[in-house]
Amino acid sequence: MSKTMTGAKMVVQALVDQGVEVVFGYPGGAVLPIYDEIFQQNHIQHILVRHEQGAVHAAEGYARSTGKPGVALVTSGPGATNAVTGLTDALMDSIPIIVLTGQVPTFMIGSDAFQEADTVGITRPCTKHNWLVKETDRLAATMHEAFHVATSGRPGPVLIDIPKDVQFATGKYTEARQVETHYAPQVKGDLDAITELAKAMETAKRPIFYTGGGVINSGPAASQLLRELVAETNFPITSTLMGLGCYPASGENWLGMLGMHGLYEANMAMHDCDLMINIGARFDDRITGLVDKFSPGSKKAHIDIDASSINKVIRVDIPILGDVAHVLEDLLKVWKSRGRKTNKEGLSKWWDQINEWKQVDCLKFKQEGKTIKPQHAVARLEALTKSHDRYICTEVGQHQMWAAQYLGFEDPNRWMTSGGLGTMGYGFPASVGVQLAHRDALVINVAGEASWLMNMQELGTAVQYNLPVKQFILNNERLGMVRQWQELLHGERYSQSWSEALPDFVKLAEAFGAKGIMVSDPDDLDDAIMEMINHDGPVLFDCLIEKHENCFPMIPSGKPHNEMLLGENADTTNAIQAGGAVMV
Amino acid sequence: MSPLKIKKGATSHSAYNLRSSYGDEVERHTLAVIVANEPGVLARVIGLFSGRGYNIESLTVAEVDHEGHRSRITIVTSGKPQIITQIKSQLSRIVPVHQVHDLTVEGPTVERELALLKVAGSGDHRIEAIRLADIFRANVVDSTLESFVFEITGTPEKIDAFADLMRPLGLQEVARTGVAALARGSEAKTS
Incomplete structure (x- = not known):
């Protein structure tokens, strides 16, 4: 006996049946029936993000730190297009996420309706697979198949586009075990x-x-x-x-x-x-x-x-x-x-x-004087947090590489970083997703000030749900990695690679109701980090660092592994030649 | 998560040999791709070729199994052997793709294409056109006092040759279907 229910209820029922506990989302006209169902149940927690890109990255962070698929729910049109970066990010890094998008009703598709976008067309190349569900009877089966596809074989993001009339209409609910699929990638090696x-x-x-x-x-x-x-x-x-x-x-x-x-x-x-x-x-x-x-x-x-x-x-x-x-x-x-x-x-x-x-000791650096070296900041973070139940996220750039070099990871699923796509703005929402999955763990996002600002609106999310994520910002007032490449490749012409008119991060944190800490003296660093760890709530940690530090070792593009540039004394003149310059 | 019912022997990986030896010559391959007949599946296949910069020399698609919702896409592509292997692996991982067969390496095949050619002219040209059409076993499917539309079936090379001959005789327009191909012999390669 199959149950009969509305499409909107099916969405929630299928999520429950798939063991989903948390959904990251943002409501809008085309998903209102689903939000109405979410309102009337207690099985699934909905986390209201501040931007749809944040919802998808949070789902990614949740997935990577748990090994379970992450789920995001957004509306049609701009909701869906804002999800594209997160979908591409998850595709490049093989992260299993399910994104549900609302769509204008089936009879309006193709009419350039309000908030209409060709979501399956736009997301076809940035998902592992996607579906436009035009019949309520197919909705539950599609939901179950989506979880299967996202998590089988090489994992990846999938998207289900659900027109509003399909959400309102009533249909038969299909159980997962009734769904037939041919998709079964080979797991045993030859x-x-x-x-x-x-x-x-x-x-x-x-x-x-x-x-x-x-x-x-x-x-x-x-x-x-x-x-x-x-x-x-x-x-x-x-x-x-x-x-x-x-x-x-x-x-x-x-x-x-x-x-x-x-x-x-x-x-x-x-x-x-x-x-x-x-x-x-x-x-x-x-x-x-x-x-x-x-x-x-x-x-x-x-x-x-x-x-x-x-x-x-x-x-x-x-x-x-x-x-x-x-x-x-x-x-x-x-x-x-x-x-x-x-x-x-x-x-x-x-x-x-x-x-x-x-013996070359390629990560050696000298912390001297009154300016904090970024390597020193990360090394101290490592020393003071490694005994904790710790999860690390990062944004993208120099700080990401320093985090990878100076932090030690003992277990899988403890490190969330945008590897393939290199998405600035990934780390903060990802840390929100991680903290939701691990409420008592120490979740730190190692960030640069420029990357962090790209999705800073999620501070509202962190405060609303009292997620004590620690935003460890290495602030050099520069787009550090861009600056480094301009130094190596473009004759030190630092075109647009500095951050002007930066906010006062402490005041910014306070404006959102979070805690802000600023540190610039190496002697104060340890105490400041301890203060960050011990604060029960989200912290914006503004660590002012050396502005012109380069990230080494480095294989310049177009060079093989055995021609690395090492540390401070590296001869960087003509490090990148014409052949390598065209590469990124 | 609830597990799904997976059909036995569902996904096949028969098309590509991961150990093929690679040369540097550009090769022409005919691929038969069996797909679920669902909206967007052709866009996925074409998007793969454009997104990754692969060549399509010809592409035909039609439903071949109405009850099983299967369509067959026949793609003629060209590239170095490493690229051909990539194309097959990439096609195989598209979710609604059931099977990928490289007919060029799987044994002898028959390849056929259909073309319609409009030839306009009068006098000797008109007589020569109909004479050549007869040699090529092309049919006249439309005729006016100044023109013919020929229908010809054969290998792409045969159609090329026929079109070349028609050009000086008043060839106006050509429509070609692209290649359809099947392996020779009694055994079905696809199911």
Whole structure:
């Protein structure tokens, strides 16, 4: 016996059936029936954001910190177009979110009605899949299928566009178990390929694990299996920005992050290795540097759930299509059953070499004088918060890289940053989503002042729901990363890369009913950070830092891994040449 | 979350070989893409090609299984082998795409295209046109005292050749359907 109900009620019922607890949204004309249903129930908490982009990023933060899909609900037209950046962000970083948009009634579609937009057309390239539901009878089934698609295979954002008459009309509710789908991506890897990789691991002299966000997306079991694999083999391990936390930063085999602003030892090891085992990463251009000279002497294996990621940028020798946890489980079994062999002599020399690279101490900096260095600020934040149950978000720019370099992540799902799309304005709403999922945890958004201002309206959300998110703003009154590139590439002509007419962040916080803290003296930094941590409520932490600090190490664009710029003494003249200048 | 009922053997990954050896020559491939016949599915396929900068030489689409809501899109594309592999992998991950077959590598195929050609002229040109049409087994589907519309079916090369011959004889307009293709033999590649 199927139940009969209105489309609006179906939306809420399907969310409840899918185990959704929180929806981030903003009402409007085309979603009023759904909001009316939300008003009349207590199963789902609705969080009223201040801008639809904030709703989607908050859903992303919720999803990334819990491993569950995030849900956003917005109205038609501008509500939907404001969601586009968040959808694209989630697509690039493979984050499972479900965005519900209202639409003008079916009989008005195509008439340029008030607040009409071709939402499925606009969002087709920035969702994993989307649907326009024209019949109430199809609505529940579509909702269930949407959750399945968002969370299966390579996760991603999906969108359901629901015309207002479909919300009002009555139809039959379909249970999830009644929904048939053909969409079922392969999760088990090919055993022959896995065996080939196990064999390569037995003889490799200079192996390295190169891990990415796929490990995190695969779930906690994947991180656990990865840790076991690293411990058993004693191979070194590095990770992309997206994969931080899949292996603990305190782990013995950890080389730190790799890539454009990655650690010297990690990039050198990637360049010189003879066996590269890519686990859930995608050879992004921030990682590879110059593709032609990328790790020239290595045999490459690639474990990925998305066939289109394999051989897209870098040709690999051992492709393994499958889910990370499933493949690692089989890989461990095969490797163990073959006698747990590694090339101990080769490995020992390899570690000697790596330890030599580590001596370069590529993250060293000097905190002196009366100005706070950004690296020092992040290092102190790490020291004073690492014992907490801590989640970190970031915006995009220099501060994001310093956070990745100087903060240590021990577990997956603790690090929320916009990796693929590089969305300034991501971090603050994401931190709101994280805090909602983890009410008692310490949630910090490491930000730059310019990024933070892009979605500052969400301070209202944080105050309304008493979400004690800590906004740790490294304020250099500059668009720091833009400034850095202008210094390196454009003859120090700092075109439009400074922040003028900045608000007084303390007063701004107070105006919203939050707490503001400003610090500029290195001697006051620790006390100020402790004050931030101990305040039970949202805090805007305005940390005035050195204005012209550059982010190092750095692989200039168009250069390979072994040509990094290191620290303060780096010779940055002509660091980027014509070939690299066209790249971003 | 409640699990969905997933049909056995639902998603196939038959089309691409992840280990294919890559050359640098541009190749022409004919792909058969079986899709759910739902709104927007063609836009998804075309959007993939334009968004990622792939070539479409021809594309045909029509429903082939009314009860099963299946359409068949036949795409002729060209690119280096690595790009061809990418195109197939990218197509395969579109949710309403059920199967992707690379007919060019899966064995011998028959490829056919239909074209309509309007040829206007009189006197010797008109007689020569109808004589050549006969050689190419083209049918006259419309005629006036000054023109013919020919219908011709064949490989794209045959249609090219026929059009080339008609050009000096007064070719006015051509409409082509694009390629439809099937594997030879008794076995069905798609289901």
